Amino acid sequence: MQDKDWIILQVLYRKKNITKASDHLYVSQPTLTNRIKQIEEEFGVKIINRGRRGVQFTPEGEYLAKCADEMLVKMQQIKETVLNMSHQVTGSLRLAVSNYFAQHKLPTLLKLFKDQYPNVEFKVTTGFSKDIMNVFHHQDIHIAFIRGDYSWPGPKHLLMEENICIASKEEIKMNDLPSLGRIEFSTDYSLKILLDSWWRENFSQPSFTSIEVDRVETCKEMVRNGLGYAIVPSMILNGFDDVHKIAIKDSEGKPILRKTWMLYSEESLEMNIVKAFVHFIESIVLPEIT
Numbered sequence: 001m002q003d004k005d006w007i008i009l010q011v012l013y014r015k016k017n018i019t020k021a022s023d024h025l026y027v028s029q030p031t032l033t034n035r036i037k038q039i040e041e042e043f044g045v046k047i048i049n050r051g052r053r054g055v056q057f058t059p060e061g062e063y064l065a066k067c068a069d070e071m072l073v074k075m076q077q078i079k080e081t082v083l084n085m086s087h088q089v090t091g092s093l094r095l096a097v098s099n100y101f102a103q104h105k106l107p108t109l110l111k112l113f114k115d116q117y118p119n120v121e122f123k124v125t126t127g128f129s130k131d132i133m134n135v136f137h138h139q140d141i142h143i144a145f146i147r148g149d150y151s152w153p154g155p156k157h158l159l160m161e162e163n164i165c166i167a168s169k170e171e172i173k174m175n176d177l178p179s180l181g182r183i184e185f186s187t188d189y190s191l192k193i194l195l196d197s198w199w200r201e202n203f204s205q206p207s208f209t210s211i212e213v214d215r216v217e218t219c220k221e222m223v224r225n226g227l228g229y230a231i232v233p234s235m236i237l238n239g240f241d242d243v244h245k246i247a248i249k250d251s252e253g254k255p256i257l258r259k260t261w262m263l264y265s266e267e268s269l270e271m272n273i274v275k276a277f278v279h280f281i282e283s284i285v286l287p288e289i290t
Contacts, residue, residue, distance in 0.1 A: 013065035148190035169226035181210030
């Protein structure tokens with residue numbers, strides 16, 4: 001079995017359709033079908049049955065498909081170990097990154113790192129921080145960047161802090177918020193819990209949500225056009241000088257902060273590529289917030 005054979009099983013098991021799998025793998029359907037037959041001959045079993053509803057895996061085929069993830073991870077680990085033995089910073093760095101950090105911070109950091117280590121490649125997974133933590137716990141990820149406070153037993157570095165702000169086109173008073181239209185956006189669970197808790201501590205009635213959007217970028221454009229107010233991390237408003245901002249505070253009068261962290265494991269530092277990237281982030285980012 002070659003690496004590409006395990007990839008074929010992995011993709012076909014997920015797609016359950018020859019046409020979709022061949023499109024995903026950029027191979028023709030006859031080529032994919034022929035390769036499946038060769039795998040069946042190698043193991044001496046029937047792997048799939050094709051029907052009107054697509055591909056159905058046999059028990060033997062399902063077992064092999066489930067082994068594909070493990071085999072591909074193991075092969076990747078073997079390759080990384082061999083590369084690491086040469087003491088060179090090379091290979092593929094796997095990152096799981098929160099959406100905002102991936103959009104606004106990560107591209108520049110990766111460019112600077114690749115300028116130093118041109119033989120490095122990147123595999124990046126993005127999403128809300130809660131989902132990133134799940135990926136980090138259950139998949140073969142080297143380093144995670146998350147926003148908000150999550151439990152992690154390994155090393156973690158604080159990269160930045162930002163205020164949570166009430167943003168509006170016109171100046172508004174804090175006491176008037178319950179009667180004003182609020183623009184809400186889909187966000188990470190930890191931020192939603194933080195904002196809901198702050199609201200309950202300060203108001204006896206729920207906020208009046210006038211607009212709901214799925215992206216914070218849409219939310220801030222709504223605010224900029226005077227369609228309501230929003231409660232957002234301050235970095236979202238960078239460059240929006242025409243928007244009024246009020247930093248929210250806790251019951252003790254301290255600013256409520258949104259933190260961004262870098263997480264990794266002690267074991268991953270044994271890899272040259274991970275160690276180099278962690279040191280790079282520490283030297284580039286950490287001095288900016290101290």
